Amino acid sequence: MKLAVVLGYAGYGFSGSQFQPDKRTVEGEFIKAGISCGAWKDAKSASFRTAGRTDKGVSARRQIISVTPENPKKFIESINFHLPPDIWCVEYAEVNDDFYPRYAAGIRTYRYYFPCPMDIAAMQKAAEYFVGVHDFSGFSKMEKGRDPMRTVTKAAVFAGESGLPVFEVSAKSFLWNMVRGMAGILVAVGLGLTPPETVKEQLASHIWRVHPAPAAGLIFWDAEVPLSFSPMRQRTAVQRELAAKAKAARTDAAAAEALLGCGMDKFLRE
Amino acid sequence: MKLAVVLGYAGYGFSGSQFQPDKRTVEGEFIKAGISCGAWKDAKSASFRTAGRTDKGVSARRQIISVTPENPKKFIESINFHLPPDIWCVEYAEVNDDFYPRYAAGIRTYRYYFPCPMDIAAMQKAAEYFVGVHDFSGFSKMEKGRDPMRTVTKAAVFAGESGLPVFEVSAKSFLWNMVRGMAGILVAVGLGLTPPETVKEQLASHIWRVHPAPAAGLIFWDAEVPLSFSPMRQRTAVQRELAAKAKAARTDAAAAEALLGCGMDKFLRE
Numbered sequence: 001m002k003l004a005v006v007l008g009y010a011g012y013g014f015s016g017s018q019f020q021p022d023k024r025t026v027e028g029e030f031i032k033a034g035i036s037c038g039a040w041k042d043a044k045s046a047s048f049r050t051a052g053r054t055d056k057g058v059s060a061r062r063q064i065i066s067v068t069p070e071n072p073k074k075f076i077e078s079i080n081f082h083l084p085p086d087i088w089c090v091e092y093a094e095v096n097d098d099f100y101p102r103y104a105a106g107i108r109t110y111r112y113y114f115p116c117p118m119d120i121a122a123m124q125k126a127a128e129y130f131v132g133v134h135d136f137s138g139f140s141k142m143e144k145g146r147d148p149m150r151t152v153t154k155a156a157v158f159a160g161e162s163g164l165p166v167f168e169v170s171a172k173s174f175l176w177n178m179v180r181g182m183a184g185i186l187v188a189v190g191l192g193l194t195p196p197e198t199v200k201e202q203l204a205s206h207i208w209r210v211h212p213a214p215a216a217g218l219i220f221w222d223a224e225v226p227l228s229f230s231p232m233r234q235r236t237a238v239q240r241e242l243a244a245k246a247k248a249a250r251t252d253a254a255a256a257e258a259l260l261g262c263g264m265d266k267f268l269r270e
Numbered sequence: 271m272k273l274a275v276v277l278g279y280a281g282y283g284f285s286g287s288q289f290q291p292d293k294r295t296v297e298g299e300f301i302k303a304g305i306s307c308g309a310w311k312d313a314k315s316a317s318f319r320t321a322g323r324t325d326k327g328v329s330a331r332r333q334i335i336s337v338t339p340e341n342p343k344k345f346i347e348s349i350n351f352h353l354p355p356d357i358w359c360v361e362y363a364e365v366n367d368d369f370y371p372r373y374a375a376g377i378r379t380y381r382y383y384f385p386c387p388m389d390i391a392a393m394q395k396a397a398e399y400f401v402g403v404h405d406f407s408g409f410s411k412m413e414k415g416r417d418p419m420r421t422v423t424k425a426a427v428f429a430g431e432s433g434l435p436v437f438e439v440s441a442k443s444f445l446w447n448m449v450r451g452m453a454g455i456l457v458a459v460g461l462g463l464t465p466p467e468t469v470k471e472q473l474a475s476h477i478w479r480v481h482p483a484p485a486a487g488l489i490f491w492d493a494e495v496p497l498s499f500s501p502m503r504q505r506t507a508v509q510r511e512l513a514a515k516a517k518a519a520r521t522d523a524a525a526a527e528a529l530l531g532c533g534m535d536k537f538l539r540e
Contacts, residue, residue, distance in 0.1 A: 010529055012522060059525050113524035115517040162524055217521045219528055242526045249523035250385035251487045252282060254432055255329050256516035258383060258489055259280055260509060 001072045002047075002097055004064060004104070004227055006090040010242060011059035012216060013086050018053050019043070026054075026087060033082035034067070039075035051101035051223045052108060052174075057215030061111075062090065062222045064101040080232055085241040091229035106224035107153060108174065112167040112183040113160060113217045118190025120165050123157040126189040126196035127167060129203060130155040130182060137206045139181035148206070150175060157186065165190060168221065180212035187213060271342045272317075272367050274334060274374070274497055276360040280512060281329035282486060283356050288323050289313070296324075296357060303352040304337070309345035321371035321493045322378060322444075327485030331381075332360065332492045334371040350502055355511040361499035376494035377423060378444065382437040382453040383430060383487045385523075388460025390435050393427040396459040396466035397437060399473060400425040400452060407476045409452060410445035418476070420445060427456065435460060438491065450482035457483055 007026075015023035019031075027050075031043045040046045051064035069075035072094075080089055095104075130152045137148035154170040167183055185202065188194045188210070202210070277296075285293035289301075297320075301313045310316045321334035339345035342364075350359050365374075400422045407418035424440040437453055455472065458464045458480070472480070 008529060010526065012525075059529055061529055111528065113521060113528060115520035115524070160524060161527065164520070164524060166524075214518070214521065216518065216525060219525060239530060242530045246523045246526035246530070247385040248484070248486065249519040249526065250434070251383060251484065253516045253519035253523065254383035254385070254430060254434060254436075255282075255486060255489060256280065256512045256519065257431065258381065258436075259278060259329055259331055260512045260516070 002066055002068045002095050002099060003072060003075070004066050004093045004095045004099060004101065004225065004229075006092070006229060007060060007063045007065050008088050008090055009060050009063070010086040010245065011054065011057045011218075012245070014056065016054060016056045016058070017050055017060075017063070019048075026060075029084055029087055030065075030067075033079055033084075033087075034069065034075065037074055037078040037082040039069040039071050039079060040067075041070070045070060049101050051105040051225075052220060054218075054220055055215050058218045058220065060220035063220050064105050064223045064225050066095065066099055066101050076232060080235055085235065085237045088234060088238045089232045091231050093227040093229045095227065101223075101225075104225055104227075106226075107170050107172055108223045109154070109168060109170040109221040110174070110179045111219045111221040112169075112179060112186075112213060113219070114165045114167070114183070114187065114190070114213075115217065116164065116191075118165050118187070119192060120157055120159055120190070122192070122196050123165055123167070123186045123190045126186055126199045127155040127157045127169075127182075129196070129199040130169065134203045135206050136175050136178050136203070138202050139178045139185075139210065140175035141177055142175065146175070148175065150178070155182075157190075177212050180215065180218060181210050183213035183217065184210040272336055272338045272365050272369055273342060273345070274336050274363045274365045274369060274371065274495065274499075276362070276499060277330060277333045277335050278358045278360055279330050279333070280356040280515070281324065281327045281488075282515070284326065286324060286326045286328070287320055287330075287333070289318075296330075299354055299357055300335075300337075303349055303354075303357075304339065304345065307344055307348040307352040309339040309341050309349060310337075311340070315340060319371050321375040321495075322490060324488075324490055325447075325485050328488045328490065330490035333490050334375050334493045334495050336365065336369055336371050346502060350505055355505065355507045358504060358508045359502045361501050363497040363499045365497065371493075371495075374495055374497075376496075377440050377442055378493045379424070379438060379440040379491040380444070380449045381489045381491040382439075382449060382456075382483060383489070384435045384437070384453070384457065384460070384483075385487065386434065386461075388435050388457070389462060390427055390429055390460070392462070392466050393435055393437070393456045393460045396456055396469045397425040397427045397439075397452075399466070399469040400439065404473045405476050406445050406448050406473070408472050409448045409455075409480065411447050412445065416445070418445065420448070425452075447482050450485065450488060451480050453483035453487065454480040
């Protein structure tokens with residue numbers, strides 16, 4: 001039986017979503033967990049597919065995948081208890097064999113979490129230029145012959161819970177590195193290095209490629225799928241691990257910032 | 271010639287300050303750097319001493335050390351360019367052979383950086399109970415026969431630059447794990463799990479030992495030394511690395527927090 005699953009994962013421990021031999025990937029860990037809970041015998045029978053490949057370090061809140069467990073009951077009941085705490089299944093739905101997440105998913109939404117306070121109003125003004133149908137070849141490592149036109153339906157910058165800026169962008173599909181490229185130019189705007197209008201100019205130029213923002217800030221936030229999902233049981237270990245990660249990271253940041261003010265700036269040399 | 275040096279280091283990459291074979295330590299890296307810049311030939315001739323040993327993960331802003339370079343000029347001019355970017359010398363002073371940082375340093379100050387917003391007023395009230403002469407055996411893994419009395423000259427909790435609470439505590443000397451133990455009880459107070467008066471009661475009980483706060487938040491902040499120090503040239507790489515660490519950590523924290531709100535909390539099970 002084929003199932004669609006809403007999948008979450010924390011990107012920091014993975015070399016991306018797609019299987020690679022000898023690397024820790026979301027697909028690799030997922031297939032292993034399915035074997036260990038008796039949902040399938042091997043990678044081939046699991047038939048793991050995603051709505052969108054994510055790069056090394058990128059997280060997902062509601063990624064859509066499909067799998068074909070030989071034992072769907074066992075899969076639904078126990079997969080979350082065999083997965084490592086940085087991957088979790090949120091919901092599932094039974095689907096027909098012709099369901100492919102990549103084609104079934106409609107509008108995809110990504111969020112980018114920035115690490116510094118910046119000029120949110122200027123970033124929001126810049127983000128508005130992304131909305132609409134544009135040639136985004138200036139924002140992607142383009143494969144030859146690929147259509148560079150994409151339709152961005154939403155692009156907004158707002159203050160997240162921590163007060164730091166968050167970029168949210170929605171489209172039916174994105175080019176490779178496109179969101180990180182957009183986030184990169186928003187950093188330059190947010191720091192006042194370039195005016196918001198730079199986005200408009202660069203969209204028109206098709207050539208210049210911005211320095212993409214680091215992968216860790218990027219989250220596959222959501223994807224529209226015309227399915228009625230049922231919830232799956234969760235492990236508290238997942239939340240504990242995420243909360244511990246957030247706390248440890250905030251301590252690291254505070255300590256590094258405190259050390260920066262140690263007076264060494266007075267006598268700097270390259 | 272013996273030199274006193276004001277030393278900074280970022281704790282996250284070290285198994286503590288003191289040399290251990292096969293582990294990355296501040297002392298080990300410092301001696302290696304001195305050999306590579308021609309300041310001394312081996313660990314023995316370097317004669318590395320600190321004002322206070324720091325544990326794995328603990329940072330220092332102004333740790334005091336002494337060394338005896340065979341070639342002081344070379345040491346002063348070039349040690350910072352041979353050290354890895356997570357250790358740096360801030361200042362130096364020529365001292366007599368009978369100078370030992372452990373005995374020469376007066377009041378030591380530590381800071382603890384907390385990772386969560388908490389009730390700073392309650393923490394401050396709790397911290398005030400630490401000031402004065404107390405038996406701190408309830409806050410340390412006590413070695414038998416060691417004097418548990420310590421004189422805390424200052425203890426304050428205030429909002430740091432990020433708005434998160436910072437604990438600053440000064441004393442002539444501390445017991446092992448004492449500051450992390452104090453920080454641990456301040457967490458319980460700051461989260462409202464226990465009233466500020468708990469500190470007073472626990473100081474009186476001498477038995478109960480609080481759960482110490484994690485090492486990463488602790489910084490050896492300063493030590494009074496009756497010396498006139500001269501500045502040493504710095505590498506910009508140190509500041510770049512600290513700034514990059516702070517940024518990456520803030521991104522990790524924001525991403526982990528964003529993923530926590532993915533709706534999985536509705537169906538939790540151990």
